[in-house]
Amino acid sequence: MNEFITVNESRTIISKEINKKCPIHEIYLSDSLHSYLAKPVYAPIDVPNFTNSAMDGYAFSYQDMVDKNELTVKYVIQAGQTELPTLNRGEAARIFTGAMIPTGADMVVVQEKVKVEKNILSFQEEKYNKGDNIRQQGSQSKIGDLLAAENTLITPSIIGMLAGYGIEKVNVFSSPKIGIIVTGNELVTAGIPLKKGQIYESNSITLQSALKEMDIQVEFMLKVSDDKEKTFQEIQTRIPEVDILLLTGGISVGDYDYVKESLEKAEVNQLFYKIQQKPGKPLYFGKKKQHYVFALPGNPASALTCFYQYVHPFIRGLKGENNIFDFYEEARLLTNFNKKNKLTHFLKGYLKNGEVILLSSQESYKMNSFSTANCIVEISGEERMIHQGEKVTVWRI
Ligand SMILES: Nc1nc2c(c(=O)[nH]1)N[C@H]1C(S)=C(S)[C@@H](COP(=O)(O)OP(=O)(O)OC[C@H]3O[C@@H](n4cnc5c(N)ncnc54)[C@H](O)[C@@H]3O)O[C@H]1N2
Ligand code: MOO
Numbered sequence: 159m160n161e162f163i164t165v166n167e168s169r170t171i172i173s174k175e176i177n178k179k180c181p182i183h184e185i186y187l188s189d190s191l192h193s194y195l196a197k198p199v200y201a202p203i204d205v206p207n208f209t210n211s212a213m214d215g216y217a218f219s220y221q222d223m224v225d226k227n228e229l230t231v232k233y234v235i236q237a238g239q240t241e242l243p244t245l246n247r248g249e250a251a252r253i254f255t256g257a258m259i260p261t262g263a264d265m266v267v268v269q270e271k272v273k274v275e276k277n278i279l280s281f282q283e284e285k286y287n288k289g290d291n292i293r294q295q296g297s298q299s300k301i302g303d304l305l306a307a308e309n310t311l312i313t314p315s316i317i318g319m320l321a322g323y324g325i326e327k328v329n330v331f332s333s334p335k336i337g338i339i340v341t342g343n344e345l346v347t348a349g350i351p352l353k354k355g356q357i358y359e360s361n362s363i364t365l366q367s368a369l370k371e372m373d374i375q376v377e378f379m380l381k382v383s384d385d386k387e388k389t390f391q392e393i394q395t396r397i398p399e400v401d402i403l404l405l406t407g408g409i410s411v412g413d414y415d416y417v418k419e420s421l422e423k424a425e426v427n428q429l430f431y432k433i434q435q436k437p438g439k440p441l442y443f444g445k446k447k448q449h450y451v452f453a454l455p456g457n458p459a460s461a462l463t464c465f466y467q468y469v470h471p472f473i474r475g476l477k478g479e480n481n482i483f484d485f486y487e488e489a490r491l492l493t494n495f496n497k498k499n500k501l502t503h504f505l506k507g508y509l510k511n512g513e514v515i516l517l518s519s520q521e522s523y524k525m526n527s528f529s530t531a532n533c534i535v536e537i538s539g540e541e542r543m544i545h546q547g548e549k550v551t552v553w554r555i
Contacts (some may be wrong), residue, residue, distance in 0.1 A: 162432040165502040176475030180332045193330035194478025195310045201303045204296035212291045217263035218250035220288035229279045266291035331478040334401035337378045341408040361406040390420040407456030410440045436501040437522035438464040457522035489514040495544040502538040506531035
């Protein structure tokens with residue numbers, strides 16, 4: 159057991175590798191969703207860029223209202239109007255939401271709260287204050303203010319905010335190029351009838367879909383039989399084509415598991431192999447120059463668990479995220495769990511309102527529990543009964 163590294167050690171090794179991110183490129187803001195900023199963005203203008211009305215109503219001077227109690231509505235100011243009158247004493251302007259406040263006015267009263275007859279505005283309530291319903295220039299931010307820091311994940315709300323400054327393009331880290339190779343003689347493609355002893359191949363489409371969720375289209379998706387030379391040739395040829403090569407199957411200790419020796423022969427440097435965890439014990443991570451390899455265990459639930467726990471954070475790291483393993487939360491366990499060994503367990507769970515249920519069918523060859531899970535529950539530490547109500551770490555998926 160001791161030759162296996164711990165989950166935390168493997169996380170440290172992966173985190174060290176993301177010091178160097180993917181190359182930076184400039185893209186249109188409209189194409190930037192889910193990318194990470196490679197450079198900070200500063201405000202090119204004040205926002206609001208001019209002082210304007212927050213409501214439909216009337217603009218005038220507070221002092222005039224106090225002094226006169228009745229004002230003449232002399233002007234109409236629409237949103238988008240760029241030429242404005244100047245209000246003299248005793249004058250008010252009809253104004254609309256978003257329209258510029260004219261010189262001579264320092265407040266707006268909503269139309270529901272005043273009376274206007276024959277262009278004479280009179281006041282019904284006493285509680286009007288100077289500055290009411292006015293959105294001051296630069297009150298969101300001033301020119302030169304930091305809007306979004308480097309490494310910020312671009313969300314629809316970030317795009318919306320930056321668009322409000324007229325920003326058209328941003329610098330982001332590119333996504334890594336990824337290829338998938340699945341190994342195994344038993345694997346049959348959907349559409350072909352199975353013979354006894356064969357199974358339908360499912361890891362490639364699972365990983366492809368998980369990558370699609372990260373906006374990554376795979377470069378290739380290949381199936382290799384359990385053949386020593388073919389496995390080596392395919393690995394050797396494909397590594398230079400991608401930033402990350404994902405392999406599944408053939409990484410354990412069986413006589414026909416050729417992935418590890420092929421990676422060695424292809425001069426990939428092992429960063430770790432085998433983790434004290436369940437599922438996913440035989441996970442491999444390596445590097446050849448700047449090309450990375452994850453060899454995931456073949457069992458479908460192990461492959462996907464390892465993807466979520468290690469590959470997903472690593473990709474996010476290369477795309478620009480810094481604290482790649484910080485995305486867990488705590489939840490209360492709704493069932494007892496008998497932890498029978500020291501391995502860190504990653505269990506399919508269903509999380510709701512801070513409470514998590516462990517689903518049945520946790521074995522690594524079964525995918526049915528994964529299909530209803532919305533999180534992975536991490537339970538580490540000594541063998542013991544984990545009781546209902548105890549707090550555990552959960553990772554949303
Ligand atoms: N003597 C030992 N045997 C095994 C150990 C061990 O420590 N000592 N570890 C077990 C664990 S844990 C795992 S996980 C598996 C991992 O083995 P491999 O990565 O070599 O995977 P395979 O043997 O090729 O396949 C395992 C299993 O998964 C099915 N599979 C493989 N690829 C696919 C695919 N693309 N789509 C669907 N299903 C796939 C395959 O048919 C096997 O049933 O090793 C244990 N053995
Ligand atoms: O690592 Mo294996 O996934 O426990 O079956």
